[in-house]
Amino acid sequence: MFYESELRSHVRVAPDVFQEDPKKAILSSLKERFEGFISKELGAVIAVSEITNIGEGVIIPGDGAAYYDTSFKLYIFKPELQEVLLTKINDITDFGAFMDMGAIDGMIHISQTMDDFVSFSKANVLTGKQSKKVLKSGDLCRARIIAVSFKDPKNPKIGLTMRQAALGNLKWIEEDLKKREKPTKQVKK
Secondary structure (H helix, E strand, C coil), X not given: CEEEEEEEEEEEECHHHCCCCXXXXXXXXXXXXXXXXXXXXXXXXXXXXXXXXXXXXXXXXXXXXXXXXXXXXXXXXXXXXXXXXXXXXXXXXXCEEEEECCCCEEEEXXXXXXXXXXXXXXXXXXXXCCCCCEEECCCEEEEEEXXXXXXXXXXXXXXXXXXXXXXXXXXXXXXXXXXXXXXXXXXXX
């Protein structure tokens, strides 16, 4: 899920940027510190959206930098179990596919791609034996999060599935909807 979260922290502004506008220097410092940051508590920080308050600056002896008590907002992505997302296939391997979820990637095991026996071809394509459904790099898919692990915060593991109704390649979902919308023959009276 995507969130806008407000935080408060002391932000260090180095002496070499004292001549700049404090708000600009603080924003630069916040972007450097938080954009791309990933943690179990916050999730993946996408961007610093705004600074809401800058308190008085304090210079720490021996450091020379100013520290400002600052409130600011971040855009974050925090994956949640059972959440359904629009994803794009980045890469296909013999054990599954890596899916771009926006801020971070998820992985879908080959057994979770469809309700069919799935084979992997050397052309990096997953194909259903009976259904003949195909998954390849670049396909847009709807997937559900079934596992989230921040054991290694720099490389979180997000497990996905597409083995439920209304999940899978968007082309498959569209075809299923068209089949259901076919008008039934009307009997003349």
